[in-house]
Amino acid sequence: MQPPLKPIVYSKILQRVEDQAYLLKPMNCPFHILMYKSKTRSYRDLPIRWAELGTVYRYERSGVLHGMLRVRGFTQDDAHIFCRPDQLEEEILEVLDLAEFMLTTFGYTEYEIELSVRDPEAKEKYIGDDAVWEQAEAALVRALEQKGWSYSRQEGEAKFYGPAIDIKILDALGRGWQGPTIQVDFNEPERFDVTYIGEDGEEHRAVMIHRTVLGAMERFVGGLIEHYAGAFPAWLAPVQVVVIPIADAQIPYAHRVAERLLREDFRVEVDDRNERVGYKIREAEVQKVPYMLVVGKREVADGTVSVRKRGEGDIGQMSSEEFCKRLRAEVELKAL
Template identity: 60%
Template sequence: MIHITLPDGSVQQVEAGMTAAELASKISSRLGKEALAVKIDGVPRDLSTTLEHDCSVEILTFHSKVGAEIYRHSTSHLMAQAVQELFPGTKIAIGPAIEDGFYYDFEVGQPFTPEDLERIEQKMAELVEADLPYTRKELSKEEAIADFGSRGEKYKVEILQELPDGERISEYQQGTFVDLCRGPHIPSTGKIRAFKLLTIAGAYWRGDERNPMLQRIYGTSFPSKSALTQHLDRLEEAKRRDHRKLGKELDLFSIHQDAGAGLIYWHPKGAMLRRVVEDFWKDVHLERGYELVTIPHIAHSSLWRTSGHYDFYRDNMYTLSIDDDEYVLKPMNCPGHILIYQTQIRSYRDLPIRYAELGTVYRYERSGTLHGMLRVRGFTQDDAHIFCTPEQVFDEIVGVLNLTEYMLKAFGFDRYEVELSVRDPQHPEKYAGSDENWELAEQALIKALQHKGLSYTRMEGEAVFYGPKIDTKLIDALGRGWQGPTTQFDFNLPGRFDVNYIGEDGKKHHVYMIHRTVLGSMERFIGALIEHYAGAFPLWLAPVQIKILPIGLRHSDYAANVAAQLQKAKFRVELDTHDEKISQKIRIAQREQVPYMVIIGDKEFANHTLSLRHRRKGDLGSLTMEQLIRQLSDEEV
């Protein structure tokens, strides 16, 4: 008999050789039906795995993140089988699970069509009915290369050739389909209850423009048709909220390929929205002891060699030549802030010093990864760097987390998720600094998170080269996560630049440095705001807060006077003087998502009043100017 420890701490005593599937059914019949895979001592395995010794076991269902990924990865194999059976000669590349779905890349003779997706779905349904088992086979690297080579699967062979010699390779097969895969997978195709193929896209092999263009099919799958329907409804709502679509409809921004991909052109209304966000950001930072600074957009490459960016970040940087010297379009603001700090001798009594800047930076991104305002090549970080003593580190990190929480809630993001990004211990060459410093920095961040009572996910290998970081994903109205605020502990740059202060002992000591953003970047954050509110911003954020709509030309002078009074009261106002019917003017204002409309006709002109209309609530009745200003001022607070 062996002892199996379950996630709740309870222990099951079972016969050695029992499979994980049998254990799941022994625990409960429902768990046996819902089980997809298993974790044994923390390692995901197939349900067919036998339990041979004392161990911890977690039965994975779709309700767990790993279980959902395994389910969807198995669906990608199902789709690939359908494709190869329908389109003989198709070569397979990779087919991972992604957030809420999966994709698979294919080399196929002709591009897929929407009609092809319907045929592939039908074939997938047939394969589900066949209830084909997913079976695992292990073999040597040489055997795997020979196997996939005989099938003409050149992309799989390329992957295999890069693996270390002597490594055991695993294949998975269901029916006629064989794939190189680490696994695990669900027991059989019959477990897949509901799926939908969504879109077709082109994708370069390994994301490199120099490689062949493949056909990528995106899809999703769920354990029930009702869950799939709910997800598809969310996708439709997401399309309605797409910031690229709304950005054009609301005249907020544009991107011009002839001027350069990944560069945002802010239109007047978009620039006004950005100004409101930035002004609020500056006011809050000044209230919390930050000092505003501004640095140039370029710097000599020697600065980036000192910082380490030139060695660790070179592929993401733009360089230019000036008078035969190499300069860099800044990818970061931190070296510039360090230079400002070093213009004076600093005492421990001066610390902490908090420099903040809405600093525009430039980073290379592959053209295939660019996405509206969310993934760009030029963006403005709401950046800040805190220089402090070791004794001040904890309070400063907690202060950053408090500020992050305040800022997100101010913009309507009440939910967020936290990740702790740490280095990959298997690849120390990717990081600067000693093991001792990395441990100290990581523990400082953990201590602050624990003090705040924040749960977090540990992200191995996601740290930046100079230190660990806390990433905060804000959750929008559709429950989607957006990467935004980040807090990074840095022990590397102070040493590289010899950034110091005079301590109580009269000696020089290196400062501790905290890098942080509390929004992320203006581009990504405003893109998230657009989608979160579906373009219908609250009054305090709306680029145009009030639109004045005179019914006829004879009301224009009074309307202009109303607009002037509201502007004097610091409201953002637009006057519609077009010779259109009032119903058409109202429709336009509502389409533009203007929060309030003030309608002026004969009655309003005669009584010196205003007729107020809300974009969603409709007619709100008649008010005086004083009443309107008081009502709107109360709403802005």
């Protein structure tokens, strides 16, 4: 059984709704532990990896709240891996692979990696078996070495319950952002009695890895906006294409072009306001929309669109088909 929450915390945050007690969820781990403990697990069942986009809450003082970067309710790409100590290295390596894949996909190519380990002079400050600590730290080191990543070893920086790898990502301006974290945890398995039946038929303590890759989605997206200075690659842009009719006569055609793109799930808008074309183009540029499709008399007659690409200007006339194909390829590649 889990220990009860401290009464003072409980009374402060408990809400009763139709006789049901509601609490703000501060973290996802205990729920994954409950799932794990819903039945007896054998060494053959491990590793078990559970991921969720979990919404959690923190009391941040109003003075420190900051746009999307520091909020009170946020959603994490959180996962917990329950494994045997001998599986740690492989599991960590897979998390590092995933972190690399995600970060490079979003266009982050520079990282700073910190490995937080025990203070070798003060082992009594940490919970968990000495041998398991050694094994866990060695597993983290070997995983980092296998990736060929350089890292700084921070002795004494580990939390009392386990060693960790923290990846700081550097954005386009060289500013550091908190990135993926991989935390090995001996404490929660101990506190919540998380075990598995080993090959020897005995109960053994499982090891838990907490990991997030993007972290809090809100902050990650805030970081992305900064990284790209709002000029998202086409696959990420909230509006990928604006169709701009030159005169009112081309408005129906502009909508037909947009519908064609919408059918392929592209994010498209038609700017059919009664404004000059130059003004609309300028506005779409300021909005950093990746593509503008300008349609006038000639385009309607030829069944084409005139394509303007952000940063490149006019790239010529083509059929809507051809433009779709081009955008499809760019989006599928997640081109940056």
